[in-house]
Amino acid sequence: MSALLKVDGISKRFRGLLAVDRLSFEVPQGGIFAVIGPNGAGKTTLFNMIAGVFAPDGGAITFAGERIDGLKPDKICQRGIGRTYQIVRPFPALSVEDNVIVGALLHRHHVSDARAHAQDVLRRLDLYDKRAQRASSLTLPDRKRLEVARALATDPKLLLLDEVMAGLRPTEMDRIVSILQELNRETGLTILLIEHVMRAVMALAGQILVLHHGASIAQGSPQQVVRDPAVIHSYLGAEDVA
Amino acid sequence: MKDMWTAIPARGRVILLVLLAALLVAPAALDRYFMSVLILIFYFAFVGQAWNIMMGYAGQLSLGHALYAGLGGYVAALLWFYFGIGPWIGVFAGVAVAAAFGAVIGWLGFRFGIEGVYFALLTIAFAEFTRIAFDNMSFTGGPGGLFLLYEEQRTHEWWNLRGGPLLFYYLGLALAAGGALLTAWLARSRLGYQWLAVREDQEAALSLGVGAFRAKMIAVLISASMTAIGGVFLAFYYNSLFPAQAFDIGRSIEIILAPVIGGLGTIFGPIVGAFILTPLGEALIALTAKFGVDLPGTKAVFYGLTLMIIITLRPDGVWPWLKRLLGLEPKS
Ligand SMILES: Nc1ncnc2c1ncn2[C@@H]1O[C@H](COP(=O)(O)OP(=O)(O)OP(=O)(O)O)[C@@H](O)[C@H]1O
Numbered sequence: 001m002s003a004l005l006k007v008d009g010i011s012k013r014f015r016g017l018l019a020v021d022r023l024s025f026e027v028p029q030g031g032i033f034a035v036i037g038p039n040g041a042g043k044t045t046l047f048n049m050i051a052g053v054f055a056p057d058g059g060a061i062t063f064a065g066e067r068i069d070g071l072k073p074d075k076i077c078q079r080g081i082g083r084t085y086q087i088v089r090p091f092p093a094l095s096v097e098d099n100v101i102v103g104a105l106l107h108r109h110h111v112s113d114a115r116a117h118a119q120d121v122l123r124r125l126d127l128y129d130k131r132a133q134r135a136s137s138l139t140l141p142d143r144k145r146l147e148v149a150r151a152l153a154t155d156p157k158l159l160l161l162d163e164v165m166a167g168l169r170p171t172e173m174d175r176i177v178s179i180l181q182e183l184n185r186e187t188g189l190t191i192l193l194i195e196h197v198m199r200a201v202m203a204l205a206g207q208i209l210v211l212h213h214g215a216s217i218a219q220g221s222p223q224q225v226v227r228d229p230a231v232i233h234s235y236l237g238a239e240d241v242a
Numbered sequence: 243m244k245d246m247w248t249a250i251p252a253r254g255r256v257i258l259l260v261l262l263a264a265l266l267v268a269p270a271a272l273d274r275y276f277m278s279v280l281i282l283i284f285y286f287a288f289v290g291q292a293w294n295i296m297m298g299y300a301g302q303l304s305l306g307h308a309l310y311a312g313l314g315g316y317v318a319a320l321l322w323f324y325f326g327i328g329p330w331i332g333v334f335a336g337v338a339v340a341a342a343f344g345a346v347i348g349w350l351g352f353r354f355g356i357e358g359v360y361f362a363l364l365t366i367a368f369a370e371f372t373r374i375a376f377d378n379m380s381f382t383g384g385p386g387g388l389f390l391l392y393e394e395q396r397t398h399e400w401w402n403l404r405g406g407p408l409l410f411y412y413l414g415l416a417l418a419a420g421g422a423l424l425t426a427w428l429a430r431s432r433l434g435y436q437w438l439a440v441r442e443d444q445e446a447a448l449s450l451g452v453g454a455f456r457a458k459m460i461a462v463l464i465s466a467s468m469t470a471i472g473g474v475f476l477a478f479y480y481n482s483l484f485p486a487q488a489f490d491i492g493r494s495i496e497i498i499l500a501p502v503i504g505g506l507g508t509i510f511g512p513i514v515g516a517f518i519l520t521p522l523g524e525a526l527i528a529l530t531a532k533f534g535v536d537l538p539g540t541k542a543v544f545y546g547l548t549l550m551i552i553i554t555l556r557p558d559g560v561w562p563w564l565k566r567l568l569g570l571e572p573k574s
């Protein structure tokens with residue numbers, strides 16, 4: 001498998017703080033890749049650099065064979081990277097459907113086509129029945145799903161998911177896990193996800209990267225990573241990973 | 243286009259057609275004074291719609307829209323005054339000049355991330371500078387103003403906008419209706435969705451691939467152009483232009499009141515707002531004239547109070563409330 005996304009030695013400094021420190025990894029085409037790590041490890045900062053919110057201070061990001069570091073978020077999305085926000089940002093006054101239509105319009109010029117596509121995506125994410133509601137009236141789990149739906153509607157090749165399971169009940173979480181597995185299997189969508197919930201990570205990820213103080217302390221298959229002494233020491237601790 | 247009509251509930255279509263028919267035949271029953279009030283209502287509904295596109299849909303606060311109206315009016319009036327070029331041609335020149343100013347303001351604001359209140363200050367600054375420039379130019383008549391001759395023998399040249407109230411009544415009605423149609427069409431387009439996304443959360447919009455800069459620039463260009471058309475209409479209706487009025491912040495505020503009171507980001511908001519506010523304002527003028535009080539700023543204070551009352555009672559504007567009252571909420 002060739003790499004769809006290649007992160008090569010990128011760093012990001014906020015004033016004194018080195019949030020991401022010469023980080024490198026590759027996400028294979030069609031894979032599900034998880035980034036884990038304690039709070040403040042630099043996970044969201046990594047996503048923000050991939051998604052174009054800010055440029056890395058050094059290093060390179062290559063997507064589908066082309067350099068994308070330093071491009072603006074709209075350009076990155078147009079190239080095929082969809083992202084969700086850890087702190088959800090729906091368009092509050094718009095209906096659920098209209099939120100998703102905005103994403104669907106990226107590659108569609110007619111609103112009617114975009115609406116049809118948006119409805120397909122909403123069905124996939126169990127939001128179809130709530131499509132007429134204002135986004136601001138949704139519960140947090142539904143908002144998280146709306147984030148995914150909106151990003152998915154842009155037809156990404158790579159989907160960046162920033163803690164979409166946080167705050168979900170176990171049954172809701174299992175549902176999202178199976179939705180994502182289905183998407184990955186049926187459409188070949190590549191997924192890069194940040195997650196704290198180890199149960200979801202173990203169920204989904206083909207590969208895991210563990211971030212600590214901005215640097216990678218372990219990378220590999222889920223089984224390798226959870227047995228890694230450095231990981232157990234600095235992140236997993238006494239947490240039950242089984 | 244057709245689905246714009248079918249999207250309105252049946253009852254709403256009936257109300258709309260009845261109101262439109264009433265407005266079409268109204269001149270037969272109205273005297274000059276009521277005609278003049280309705281002409282102003284149409285004007286404010288139209289330029290309010292233009293401002294609504296920028297603020298209500300694209301979420302960009304302009305407090306200098308008098309600039310576009312003033313430029314449109316002056317350019318067309320000057321072409322007529324000096325060269326006898328009629329407003330049907332002059333309006334294109336007026337729109338071009340206003341759009342060019344809009345492009346500069348938009349580019350400065352959106353390229354350099356001047357947003358919200360700071361963007362509003364930028365729009366005010368442009369209007370103020372233009373006022374000062376026009377005050378100091380002699381060929382525009384300077385502070386003394388520019389006057390278009392009202393020649394009796396030419397009052398039937400409707401194609402030169404030389405005519406009586408009837409001409410301006412129907413033209414105003416056409417503008418108000420046309421502006422609403424255009425806005426409705428835009429709001430349902432790809433561009434309209436992009437505007438809403440930018441208005442709601444620009445960063446999230448960008449991450450969905452929305453070209454926010456482009457969308458906002460188009461909003462300014464359309465809004466400035468429409469407002470300039472309104473300015474041409476007003477200049478030929480009043481036959482006079484003064485920099486101190488045309489580019490005044492008070493004018494800009496008057497433009498935004500109808501959509502704010504009626505309901506931002508709605509098609510009927512600016513129209514409803516204009517129908518509420520303009521008659522109230524005119525009644526106030528008539529009253530103060532009757533009692534011989536002529537306190538400067540009376541109208542501004544009155545508008546301010548009206549705004550405060552309505553914003554307190556109906557923060558989303560009158561139209562969304564009226565729509566529910568009339569049972570026109572689309573079934574979901
Ligand atoms: N825009 C910013 N400006 C300044 N500092 C920032 C900024 N964004 C993140 N940081 C800092 O960088 C560090 C990494 O933050 P980041 O949000 O990437 O962590 P994270 O791994 O996503 O954490 P969490 O699990 O809590 O979401 C933190 O110390 C944070 O305070």
Ligand SMILES: [Mg+2]
Pocket residue numbers: 043044045086
């Ligand atoms: Mg984070």
